[in-house]
Amino acid sequence: MIGLSHYLIVSAILFSIGLMGVLRRRNLLMLFFATEVMLNAVNIAFAAISHYYNDLTGQMFAFFIIAIAASEVAVGLGILIVLYKKHGSLDLDDLATMRG
Amino acid sequence: MEGLVYIALFAPFASSLFAALFGMSERKIFVGVVASVLLAISFVASAMLAFYVYGTGHAVHVTMMDWINAGDLRIPFGFVVDQVSVTMMTVVTLVSTIVHIYSIGYMDHDKSFNRFFSYLSAFVFSMMVLVMSDNFAGLFIGWEGVGVCSWLLVGFWYHKPDVSREENPSISPSWAANEAFIMNRIADLGMLIGLFILYWNVGSLQYDEVFAAVPFLDGTVLNAAALALFIGAMGKSAQFPLHTWLTDAMEGPTPVSALIHAATMVTAGVFLVIRANPLFSLTPEVSYFIAALGTFVAFFAASMALVNRDLKRIIAFSTLSQLGYMFAAAGLGAYWIALFHLAAHAFFKALLFLGAGNVMHAMHDELDIFKMGGLKKVMKWTYLYMGIASLALAGIPFFAGFFSKDAIIETAWNEGTIVLWAILVVTAGMTAFYSFRQVFLTFEGDERYKQYGIHPHEMYRYVLIAMSPLAVLAVVAGFGMEGFEHFVTKLLPDYHMSEHTHHIAWILGLVVLVFAVGGIALAYKKYYHGLKRDEKLENSWYYKLLANQYYIPVLYEEFISKPYAMISDAMWNKVDMKIVDATVDGIAKFLYKTGDETRKMQTGNLSNYLNWMAVGAVLFLVVAAISAAAIG
Numbered sequence: 001m002i003g004l005s006h007y008l009i010v011s012a013i014l015f016s017i018g019l020m021g022v023l024r025r026r027n028l029l030m031l032f033f034a035t036e037v038m039l040n041a042v043n044i045a046f047a048a049i050s051h052y053y054n055d056l057t058g059q060m061f062a063f064f065i066i067a068i069a070a071s072e073v074a075v076g077l078g079i080l081i082v083l084y085k086k087h088g089s090l091d092l093d094d095l096a097t098m099r100g
Numbered sequence: 101m102e103g104l105v106y107i108a109l110f111a112p113f114a115s116s117l118f119a120a121l122f123g124m125s126e127r128k129i130f131v132g133v134v135a136s137v138l139l140a141i142s143f144v145a146s147a148m149l150a151f152y153v154y155g156t157g158h159a160v161h162v163t164m165m166d167w168i169n170a171g172d173l174r175i176p177f178g179f180v181v182d183q184v185s186v187t188m189m190t191v192v193t194l195v196s197t198i199v200h201i202y203s204i205g206y207m208d209h210d211k212s213f214n215r216f217f218s219y220l221s222a223f224v225f226s227m228m229v230l231v232m233s234d235n236f237a238g239l240f241i242g243w244e245g246v247g248v249c250s251w252l253l254v255g256f257w258y259h260k261p262d263v264s265r266e267e268n269p270s271i272s273p274s275w276a277a278n279e280a281f282i283m284n285r286i287a288d289l290g291m292l293i294g295l296f297i298l299y300w301n302v303g304s305l306q307y308d309e310v311f312a313a314v315p316f317l318d319g320t321v322l323n324a325a326a327l328a329l330f331i332g333a334m335g336k337s338a339q340f341p342l343h344t345w346l347t348d349a350m351e352g353p354t355p356v357s358a359l360i361h362a363a364t365m366v367t368a369g370v371f372l373v374i375r376a377n378p379l380f381s382l383t384p385e386v387s388y389f390i391a392a393l394g395t396f397v398a399f400f401a402a403s404m405a406l407v408n409r410d411l412k413r414i415i416a417f418s419t420l421s422q423l424g425y426m427f428a429a430a431g432l433g434a435y436w437i438a439l440f441h442l443a444a445h446a447f448f449k450a451l452l453f454l455g456a457g458n459v460m461h462a463m464h465d466e467l468d469i470f471k472m473g474g475l476k477k478v479m480k481w482t483y484l485y486m487g488i489a490s491l492a493l494a495g496i497p498f499f500a501g502f503f504s505k506d507a508i509i510e511t512a513w514n515e516g517t518i519v520l521w522a523i524l525v526v527t528a529g530m531t532a533f534y535s536f537r538q539v540f541l542t543f544e545g546d547e548r549y550k551q552y553g554i555h556p557h558e559m560y561r562y563v564l565i566a567m568s569p570l571a572v573l574a575v576v577a578g579f580g581m582e583g584f585e586h587f588v589t590k591l592l593p594d595y596h597m598s599e600h601t602h603h604i605a606w607i608l609g610l611v612v613l614v615f616a617v618g619g620i621a622l623a624y625k626k627y628y629h630g631l632k633r634d635e636k637l638e639n640s641w642y643y644k645l646l647a648n649q650y651y652i653p654v655l656y657e658e659f660i661s662k663p664y665a666m667i668s669d670a671m672w673n674k675v676d677m678k679i680v681d682a683t684v685d686g687i688a689k690f691l692y693k694t695g696d697e698t699r700k701m702q703t704g705n706l707s708n709y710l711n712w713m714a715v716g717a718v719l720f721l722v723v724a725a726i727s728a729a730a731i732g
Contacts, residue, residue, distance in 0.1 A: 096705040
């Protein structure tokens, strides 16, 4: 039987993968994917807990997150395209122009 | 009547503000004239109030506005014009008016002429607040106000440089001003404590409420309050051991010495004791201490005046000595006699000082009486005035000082304090001697000033005329004694000599007179025909002891000022710099260093930032987990 803890474990694993991606990746596009993975890890946790408590609020939150993530991606990808046009690369090491 | 009270109080204030408008500009005669006129208005108002109070026997009590209303503490700006305060008001405004007019002549070469009048009038205003207030808080404000004005005026010639103590015992005007101010601060602490004790136990600072409540207070509380208040009085009236500032305050312009350091401000301490007589009459031990200290100071100051060579310092010592007499009377319970001596003394001592100012003006600021002599030829009127004042000071019959001082000495006999009586009698003889030593050395004998190339001249005529009321009062004030007794004892406790004392009063008076005349005769013999210096006497240890003021200023410097400066220095260099400052600097340096170190995080690379962000998030998570575990 698949219970709540399984879902949460999957969610945690996905979150960790996403986090590792955020930490290790150098390509901005990949960073975006990694954040999407993290967001969806949270969505899984929300949906699972919502089901477990029989409370729809969690699932509602998941929908909200999906909607916001979609709009974020739309804006983010726009910025990425501009960046790429300007620099010809999406590698963060190449984009480090604001040295403190 | 209310209007008169405000006129009397605020005319000097208006005068001060008016003069202050021209404070920075060059000498303008009309500033002095306007100030004098406003002071004269204040005097007229005071005199009218005096007649009113004398005629009706009622005090005028006005409350201008609320000043402090906080919780249970209610202090109004209230003023009371009763027998005691109206006496003070009249004396203060009269002497002030004369001193203002005098200053027009005396300060005529000074470039800070206008500023001087501003300060002088501000002083009078503060003094009026002091004497007229109907509560201790107002008195304290006036008390501090006169202190500040005294500081401003003693240090009026602040540009003079410091010199060594051998050259000038008071070092410099600014030094003397600071000394006076600081010594008064020490005493004011005592006074404040006294006020706190009274407020703590009575719950009010209004005179009438406090004095109504004191009979029900505990003896210890009363003693503590009386002693603390008297410490304040000791500072303002320069009683031992806080006396050194008064002679040093002679660095100020002479009109200031006449007004502040002879006639008015220094008598504020006596006024306080008289004003708080319901308190002091309940504390016989403290009162006896006051009387004993007063007697001691009378003798102590007179002894120093015997050998001094500085014209103004001699008069300052005599002021000190006479203040001792006043305290002796007040301490023995003869409050009205103390007040009477205060008033009489104000007249003749102001006259004496103004006369000394004339001499100083004539001698181009030379004050050494050994360098004067024979001035009577050029300064006839000044000689007359100073002669009258000295006769009054010496207590020669029918001059003002005779009545008041004799009454004090009689009181000492009447109270059975024979030791005090004897000391006061001897002091009376000393007073006569030093007064006439000074007069004779200045005005009689050989004209020693000629070898110093000084060409003295008499003071302006209008100045001499302005001084005449004081001369008249120095002669006749004594005859008003019975009327005065009748007047002020409506408020103050009456003090009568016992039947026995009354019978032998003439013998007591005769004894005093013998001493006084003896003193004058001795001065005449030694100094009338010129100065013959006695090397042997001048080199004797007691002469040196007296001439150096018992070495007290030096002792203060060695054992108080210098150690204090050393401690301050150590506190600055060791405690403040090494501990306080170092801590503050340490915090700043730590922050700087952390900033320097952590700046390296800012590589400009988003990836690094994200890593740091993750570290932070993990850190928070860990902290949250630990605290959850700790609470759970």
